[in-house]
Structure formats: structure tokens, C-alpha cells
Amino acid sequence: MVKTAPGVLPALRVAAQRPPRARRGLTIALFLLPAVVLFALLVLAPILLAFYAGFFKWNGMGGLPQDFVGLDNYLRLFASEVFAGDLRNMGFLVLASLAVQLPLSLGIALLLNQRLRGRAGYRLLFFAPYVLSEAVTAVLFSMILAPDERGLANAILGAFGLSSTWFADTSTVMPALFLVMTWKYFGFHTLLYLAGRQSIPKELTEAAQIDGGTPWQVFRHVTLPLLGPTIRISVFLSVIGTVQLFDLVWIITGGGPSHASETMAVTMMEFGFKRLQIGYASAISVVMFVLSLVFALWYQRFVLRRDLEGATVNR
Amino acid sequence: MRRHVVAAAAASLLLAGCGGAADTQQPAGSQQPAAKEKVTLEWWHILTSDPGKGIYAKWAKDFEAAHPNVTVKITVLENESFKSKMATQTASGKAPSVFTTWGGGVLRQQAEAGLVKDLTADAAPILPTFSTAAMAAYQIDGKAYAIPTDIGMVGFWYNKKLFAKAGVSEPPATWSAYLDAVKKLKAAGVTPIALAGKEKWPGHYYWAYLAMRVAGLDALKQAAETKDFTGPDFVAAGTHLKALADLQPFQTGFQNASYSTPSGQAAAVSNGKAAMELMGQWAPDVQKSSGKGLGEDLGFFPFPAVEGGKGAITDAFGGGQGFAVGADAPAEAVEFLKFISDPARHREAITNAFALPVIKGTEDAVTNPALKLVVENLTGASGFQLYLDQAYPPAVGQEVNDSVAQLIVGGKTPEEVVKSITETAKSE
Known part of the structure; x- marks a missing residue:
């Protein structure tokens, strides 16, 4: 740190007499201010307001809530069958994503890493669904998976004497929804894995091959461990995204039939904007927030710790 | 992506609490010269397709021509988005000047929160021209909070x-x-x-x-x-x-x-x-x-x-549709309601098939045979449930x-x- 010589610039004199550490603090504070203000206004304030509104019975009209009901909203929420269904649906989607979607993405990423004719074309093709907006995807699949003979999927299946009710039955709606989610997001995870795979030095896999490792052994003992950080991040993104799943469900099924595909965010929308029970909807948003936060902290503390260690040491 | 949308939904839900107290107060007891003041009417309706949409736009133009100090700003929204937008709007403690309502429970909540104008006195000259069934949904505790533009049955x-x-x-x-x-x-x-x-x-x-x-x-x-x-x-x-x-x-x-x-x-x-x-x-x-x-x-x-x-x-x-006036809306909003409730304009709406008669004496404007049946059933109804x-x-x-x-x-x-x-x- 170079000290400012007194007398260089008259205007700086006053500042120069202050201890440099305080001045540096002031500079930092000034530079941080815009971001902090925005963060407080657009992130912290709504969160705090949701916590606050969650303790009230409030239809959202005319000023701040008045009717304090304590934990009533939360008690109602935890006793509600719809909310229990939300949690079950979330559990199903998280497990299905981890068990099917991510392994599938990993497999495709490894294939795309091979020397393959038209590799760039495949990469583009697989990533394309992720670029589409959720609304477009939802409308598209509402048509493809239409439950009667008009649907493309049923028309094709019909040629083999098969058909499905897709979104129109309580028993098939969740798998159908998962199919759409997978179509939409596998490309994103594939891209992550592909990037991760390409950062693994060729020497390592080559060495393993020369040592007589079978392809499975090379994958299991070299590639997979080195992909660890990427996989852990991809799992994290997938879970958090699933907890907050909204657009696809809202447009395709609206949570139905008979709440079979409802997610927490859909229930929140339903109660906040249709039933005008903003207090109750706020309670749902708080539960969503806490769930995501607890998962994120737990995950960072126990799963991502090794990956983040480098970052903390350098600091 | 979905994170943003949910966050936005949550944020709007939560920001809902921010408004309210800071309403800009209209000067009470508006004086006569204030009528010359430039005012803007926010008109929210849900007729997203022609002919209704176009005719409403035309009426707004005609009203502006008759009242040079008024600008009518139209917002057309699809049914469900209208409801969501109204929810966020009313949460801020303000309602649009003139907006679509179906009456009943929602209008009652809005009235209780002081968001809509009591039209009983202001619109007194036109209120008796509406049929009783059409007005029923907008009368809360004996006061009129909206005027009907359409009524029908299922x-x-x-x-x-x-x-x-x-x-x-x-x-x-x-x-x-x-x-x-x-x-x-x-x-x-x-x-x-x-x-x-x-x-x-x-x-x-x-x-x-x-x-x-x-x-x-x-x-x-x-x-x-x-x-x-x-x-x-x-x-x-x-x-x-x-x-x-x-x-x-x-x-x-x-x-x-x-x-x-x-x-x-x-x-x-x-x-x-x-x-x-x-x-x-x-x-x-x-x-x-x-x-x-x-x-x-x-x-x-x-x-x-x-x-x-x-x-x-x-x-x-069944039920219909009507227009309510925001509590803070300029006086011209009520004038506008009177303007669109003119029997000739109502007939225009009926003949263009986006409304059924709510004004007594306009029943003959219905020409479609099926809709005629609806009107007959409705006028001969022994009771009505919204x-x-x-x-x-x-x-x-x-x-x-x-x-x-x-x-x-x-x-x-x-x-x-x-x-x-x-x-x-x-x-x-």
C-alpha cells in the first residue's frame, strides 16, 4: 500500500490524514453499497416479508396484514393432504432425476466425448431442449402427449397397438411429467458432464488403458472419481430445481388431475393468486425456502466440502 | 430458468405487503375547475378478441373525444392473467380506475378493503335502468359497487x-x-x-x-x-x-x-x-x-x-360481467360507466354478440336463436344463483x-x- 504524500493534491489532504485502513473500508463499503441495497430490497426484504405474512391470515388487500394467527398457517399446511402430496411428488421427481436423468446424461456425455462422426451436431441437438423456454416445452408436450388419438405419441404408439393416458390419469401423470423434465434438462447436465470429462487429462485414462484396464474399470476407477465435483454440482442443481418446479406443471396439468402432479410452487400459486390467502401462500413459500436453504447448507457442508476446499484455502 | 419464475412469483407475492400505506392521496372535495385537469383512466377488461376488443377501443376513443381532458389507457388481459394481475395490483392498495368484475365474494373483499368505489349515489341515474338479475351480483349490503355489462346463465x-x-x-x-x-x-x-x-x-x-x-x-x-x-x-x-x-x-x-x-x-x-x-x-x-x-x-x-x-x-x-371503479379513480371514471351504459352502446355490444341484455328494454337486440333461448329462460327464471x-x-x-x-x-x-x-x- 503506497502512502499518499501530503501536499500532492490539496483535496486529498483531509483523506490522507485518516488512517488508511478506515479509508479502505469506506471505499469497500461505497463499492458494495449498490449491490447490498439491491440484494436487501429484492432478496432479503421479500424473504422477511414472507416470514412475516406467514403468521397472518391475509387476503393481500389494503395495506399490511392485521389478523395475526401465529403458527396456524403452518399447522394447516402440515395437516393438508395436498401439501403431503406435494412433498411426495417432489420426492418422486428428485429420486427419478437422480436415478434416471443424471445417469442418462452422464452416459450421453461420455458417448459424445468419443471420436464420433457429427459429434458437434449431436451436442447441439441434445442441448437444444434446454434453450427452449419452459412454457414452450409445456405447450409442445401438451400436444405431443395428448391423451387421445390426436397426440403424436399415441399416434405412433397406436401403430403398435399401444397407448397411454399421459397427463390425463392420476397414475400416469407423474411419469409423463418426469419424461418431459428429462427431455428438457438432460442436455444441460450432459453439457456439464462433457465439460467435466474434457478437463480430465488424457494421460490418466490412457495410462489406465495401458495398464490393462477394461473400459468399465477405466470408467469406474478413473473417469467417475475425477468427474466427482461435476456430478456433485449437477445433483445440487437438479435437486434445487426440482424443489421449485413450477412452470411445466402449471401449464401442462395445473397440478391435476386430482392434485396428482401438484408441486409446492403450484400450491403456493393456487392459494396466493386464486384463493387470495396470501398468508397461507407465504407460509408455503417459507417452507420452500427453508427446505432449499437447509438442503443447500447441508449439501455444501457435507458433500461439496472437498470441492470448495481449494477455494477457501486460496482466500 | 424455473428458479427465476418461481422466485418472481414468490417475490411478487411477498412484495405484496410493501404497498398500501403510501397511497397518494387525491385531494378530497375536488373543485369544479378540477374537471379540466388532465386525467388518465386505467381501464382493465378481458375482451381479448374482436369484435368486443375493437368496440371497447372505439368507445374509449369516443369518450376521449367528448372529454378532451381524459386519456383512457386500456389494458386487455386474458381471464386468468387478469385475476393474477388484479391480485398483485390490489395488494399494493390500489385498484385500476375501471376494471372487470364478476361481483360476489371477490368484489366483497375488495369493497371491505376500501379498494372500490360505492356507486350507489354517483351512478344513481343509471342504476335503475339495469335489470334486477343483472345487478344482483354487484350489490353488497344494499350498496352498488359495479355496473353490469353482461348477464347470462349456464x-x-x-x-x-x-x-x-x-x-x-x-x-x-x-x-x-x-x-x-x-x-x-x-x-x-x-x-x-x-x-x-x-x-x-x-x-x-x-x-x-x-x-x-x-x-x-x-x-x-x-x-x-x-x-x-x-x-x-x-x-x-x-x-x-x-x-x-x-x-x-x-x-x-x-x-x-x-x-x-x-x-x-x-x-x-x-x-x-x-x-x-x-x-x-x-x-x-x-x-x-x-x-x-x-x-x-x-x-x-x-x-x-x-x-x-x-x-x-x-x-x-349463471352470472355476468360488470365494471367496478377504483376507490381513488378520478370522477371521470363514473362518467365513463354512464357513457358505456348508454342503451345504444349496449345494443351495439348485444348485436355483436359479446354481451346479453342487462339494460331493460334492449332484449329485442338478441337475434341468435340459441341466445334468445338463454334470454327467455333468464327473464322467466324463478330464482337466480351466481x-x-x-x-x-x-x-x-x-x-x-x-x-x-x-x-x-x-x-x-x-x-x-x-x-x-x-x-x-x-x-x-
């Missing part, structure tokens, strides 16, 4: 050709005859009923009508007041609906069907894929815009009576829609339906 819109094909010679007047007709249609290989199962509200019409026919209008009124729907007659309404659903009368995949999309309920009837739908006065219009349209083959019959029920077949169920999802507080109305939708797909029993509705009503 009934069965059916395909005469398909009915004839199945050997149903005349529209059924009793519930058992109705179930027979459904069976005959099925036997003839015709899908009897189109239903938008995804949207829930079309399903509630069945339960509401059955409740009206079995329990009667007074019992419904009483249930709303005592917040108790557990009476045996309301359970019976559900049992009758279950009996219908058990016949599997609806189109394939109705559980995921929308109302007005090209593969929805209206289109199924419009394209001759289903024989009927239970819908309001706008049905012919939506059928035409979402499919081929039935033309002369389209008929209308009122919801059948239930044998031994306390309600009459002449009791009508849509339950509008009449009741929003949470109760939505619970009716929701639990009836579950009843239809087999997710709830008739007993559970009345239990959920009662629980929600008690919690409001």
Missing part, C-alpha cells in the same frame, strides 16, 4: 344432430331422463359430454346445479351464511354427479382438457366430437372461435330437474371447484366434497 348446449342420431328426440327435463340420454348417446357411439377437467370451474357447474335442484336456492343461501354444507341434500348432489361420472360420459383424456383451446371442451362440441357441454352464454362464441361451429345444429336446454328435489327447473345459475366460485369468498369458491373436480375423477367421495367445502368456509 345450461346445456347440445348438438341436435347427434341427439337425433342416438334417438334422443327431445332434451331431457329430469335427471333420470338425462342419464338415460347419456346412456343412449354412449350406446350410439357418441361421446355424450365434453368437459375441461384441467380447468376445474366447468365441473363445478354440475355440482352447483345439482345442489340447486336437490337442496334448493334457499338451502344454498343458508349454507353460505352458516358455512355448513354438510346437509344430506348437498351430499346427494355429489352422489348424483358421481352417478353421471360413473357412466364415463366425458371425452377421452378430459382430465387434462382445457376449455377454449383447439383440443378443449368447446372445440369437442364445436367439431361434433361430443354431443353437449354445460356452459354459459358465451358457449356459441367460443365454439365458433375454437372449432368449426355447429350453426343451426346447436341447441340449448336448461339443466334438468331432479326428481323429488326442492329446486325448480326454472331456477337459473356462480359459486364467484359468489363465495375466493378460497371457498376455489375449494368447490377443486373438490368437485376431484369427485369427477374419483379422488373424493360426495361426503368428502361437502366436508372440504365446509372446512374451507369455516376457516374464512
Whole structure:
């Protein structure tokens, strides 16, 4: 740190007499201010307001809530069958994503890493669904998976004497929804894995091959461990995204039939904007927030710790 | 991506609390010269398609020409987005100057929160020109909070050709005859009923009508007041609906069907894929815009009576639309309501088929034979019930829609339906 010589610039004199550490603090504070203000206004304030509104019975009209009901909203929420269904649906989607979607993405990423004719074309093709907006995807699949003979999927299946009710039955709606989610997001995870795979030095896999490792052994003992950080991040993104799943469900099924595909965010929308029970909807948003936060902290503390260690040491 | 949208939804929900206190106060007791002041009227309506949309725009222009100090700013929104936008708007403590309302429970909540203007005195000259049925939804505790622009009723819109094909010679007047007709249609290989199962509200019409026919209008009124729907007659309404659903009368995949999309309920009837739908006065219009349209083959019959029920077949169920005025709106907003309630303009709306008569003496402007039937049934009605999802507080109305939708797909029993509705009503 170079000290400012007194007398260089008259205007700086006053500042120069202050201890440099305080001045540096002031500079930092000034530079941080815009971001902090925005963060407080657009992130912290709504969160705090949701916590606050969650303790009230409030239809959202005319000023701040008045009717304090304590934990009533939360008690109602935890006793509600719809909310229990939300949690079950979330559990199903998280497990299905981890068990099917991510392994599938990993497999495709490894294939795309091979020397393959038209590799760039495949990469583009697989990533394309992720670029589409959720609304477009939802409308598209509402048509493809239409439950009667008009649907493309049923028309094709019909040629083999098969058909499905897709979104129109309580028993098939969740798998159908998962199919759409997978179509939409596998490309994103594939891209992550592909990037991760390409950062693994060729020497390592080559060495393993020369040592007589079978392809499975090379994958299991070299590639997979080195992909660890990427996989852990991809799992994290997938879970958090699933907890907050909204657009696809809202447009395709609206949570139905008979709440079979409802997610927490859909229930929140339903109660906040249709039933005008903003207090109750706020309670749902708080539960969503806490769930995501607890998962994120737990995950960072126990799963991502090794990956983040480098970052903390350098600091 | 989805994270952003949910975050935005959550944020708007939460920011809802921010407004309110900081309302800019209009100077009370506005003086005469203030009329020359430049004012802007925010007009929110839901006529997203022509001719209604265009004619409303024209009226706004005409009003501006007659009142040079006024600018009318129109916001046109689709039904559901209108409701969401209104929710965020009213949460900020302000309502638009002039906005669409269906009256009932939502308007009552808005009135109680001081968001809408009491029009009883300001609009006194025009209020008596409206028919009593049309005004009913907007009168709360003896005060008028909106003026009607449209009124109608729900009934069965059916395909005469398909009915004839199945050997149903005349529209059924009793519930058992109705179930027979459904069976005959099925036997003839015709899908009897189109239903938008995804949207829930079309399903509630069945339960509401059955409740009206079995329990009667007074019992419904009483249930709303005592917040108790557990009476045996309301359970019976559900049992009758279950009996219908058990016949599997609806189109394939109705559980995921929308109302007005090209593969929805209206289109199924419009394209001759289903024989009927239970819908309001706008049905012919939506059928035409979402499919081929039935033309002369389209008929209308009122919801059948239930044998031994306390309600009459002449009791009508339905509703309309109207316009309310925001509490802080400039005085010109009420002038604007008077302007659009001019009988000549109302006739223009009727002849362009986006409204049914709400002003006494304009009934003759209806030319469409099916709509004429609606008007006849409505004017001869022995009683009137507003849509339950509008009449009741929003949470109760939505619970009716929701639990009836579950009843239809087999997710709830008739007993559970009345239990959920009662629980929600008690919690409001």
C-alpha cells in the first residue's frame, strides 16, 4: 500500500490524514453499497416479508396484514393432504432425476466425448431442449402427449397397438411429467458432464488403458472419481430445481388431475393468486425456502466440502 | 430458468405487503375547475378478441373525444392473467380506475378493503335502468359497487344432430331422463359430454346445479351464511354427479382438457366430437372461435330437474360481467360507466354478440336463436344463483371447484366434497 504524500493534491489532504485502513473500508463499503441495497430490497426484504405474512391470515388487500394467527398457517399446511402430496411428488421427481436423468446424461456425455462422426451436431441437438423456454416445452408436450388419438405419441404408439393416458390419469401423470423434465434438462447436465470429462487429462485414462484396464474399470476407477465435483454440482442443481418446479406443471396439468402432479410452487400459486390467502401462500413459500436453504447448507457442508476446499484455502 | 419464475412469483407475492400505506392521496372535495385537469383512466377488461376488443377501443376513443381532458389507457388481459394481475395490483392498495368484475365474494373483499368505489349515489341515474338479475351480483349490503355489462346463465348446449342420431328426440327435463340420454348417446357411439377437467370451474357447474335442484336456492343461501354444507341434500348432489361420472360420459383424456383451446371442451362440441357441454352464454362464441361451429345444429336446454328435489327447473345459475371503479379513480371514471351504459352502446355490444341484455328494454337486440333461448329462460327464471366460485369468498369458491373436480375423477367421495367445502368456509 503506497502512502499518499501530503501536499500532492490539496483535496486529498483531509483523506490522507485518516488512517488508511478506515479509508479502505469506506471505499469497500461505497463499492458494495449498490449491490447490498439491491440484494436487501429484492432478496432479503421479500424473504422477511414472507416470514412475516406467514403468521397472518391475509387476503393481500389494503395495506399490511392485521389478523395475526401465529403458527396456524403452518399447522394447516402440515395437516393438508395436498401439501403431503406435494412433498411426495417432489420426492418422486428428485429420486427419478437422480436415478434416471443424471445417469442418462452422464452416459450421453461420455458417448459424445468419443471420436464420433457429427459429434458437434449431436451436442447441439441434445442441448437444444434446454434453450427452449419452459412454457414452450409445456405447450409442445401438451400436444405431443395428448391423451387421445390426436397426440403424436399415441399416434405412433397406436401403430403398435399401444397407448397411454399421459397427463390425463392420476397414475400416469407423474411419469409423463418426469419424461418431459428429462427431455428438457438432460442436455444441460450432459453439457456439464462433457465439460467435466474434457478437463480430465488424457494421460490418466490412457495410462489406465495401458495398464490393462477394461473400459468399465477405466470408467469406474478413473473417469467417475475425477468427474466427482461435476456430478456433485449437477445433483445440487437438479435437486434445487426440482424443489421449485413450477412452470411445466402449471401449464401442462395445473397440478391435476386430482392434485396428482401438484408441486409446492403450484400450491403456493393456487392459494396466493386464486384463493387470495396470501398468508397461507407465504407460509408455503417459507417452507420452500427453508427446505432449499437447509438442503443447500447441508449439501455444501457435507458433500461439496472437498470441492470448495481449494477455494477457501486460496482466500 | 424455473428458479427465476418461481422466485418472481414468490417475490411478487411477498412484495405484496410493501404497498398500501403510501397511497397518494387525491385531494378530497375536488373543485369544479378540477374537471379540466388532465386525467388518465386505467381501464382493465378481458375482451381479448374482436369484435368486443375493437368496440371497447372505439368507445374509449369516443369518450376521449367528448372529454378532451381524459386519456383512457386500456389494458386487455386474458381471464386468468387478469385475476393474477388484479391480485398483485390490489395488494399494493390500489385498484385500476375501471376494471372487470364478476361481483360476489371477490368484489366483497375488495369493497371491505376500501379498494372500490360505492356507486350507489354517483351512478344513481343509471342504476335503475339495469335489470334486477343483472345487478344482483354487484350489490353488497344494499350498496352498488359495479355496473353490469353482461348477464347470462349456464345450461346445456347440445348438438341436435347427434341427439337425433342416438334417438334422443327431445332434451331431457329430469335427471333420470338425462342419464338415460347419456346412456343412449354412449350406446350410439357418441361421446355424450365434453368437459375441461384441467380447468376445474366447468365441473363445478354440475355440482352447483345439482345442489340447486336437490337442496334448493334457499338451502344454498343458508349454507353460505352458516358455512355448513354438510346437509344430506348437498351430499346427494355429489352422489348424483358421481352417478353421471360413473357412466364415463366425458371425452377421452378430459382430465387434462382445457376449455377454449383447439383440443378443449368447446372445440369437442364445436367439431361434433361430443354431443353437449354445460356452459354459459358465451358457449356459441367460443365454439365458433375454437372449432368449426355447429350453426343451426346447436341447441340449448336448461339443466334438468331432479326428481323429488326442492329446486325448480326454472331456477337459473349463471352470472355476468360488470365494471367496478377504483376507490381513488378520478370522477371521470363514473362518467365513463354512464357513457358505456348508454342503451345504444349496449345494443351495439348485444348485436355483436359479446354481451346479453342487462339494460331493460334492449332484449329485442338478441337475434341468435340459441341466445334468445338463454334470454327467455333468464327473464322467466324463478330464482337466480351466481356462480359459486364467484359468489363465495375466493378460497371457498376455489375449494368447490377443486373438490368437485376431484369427485369427477374419483379422488373424493360426495361426503368428502361437502366436508372440504365446509372446512374451507369455516376457516374464512
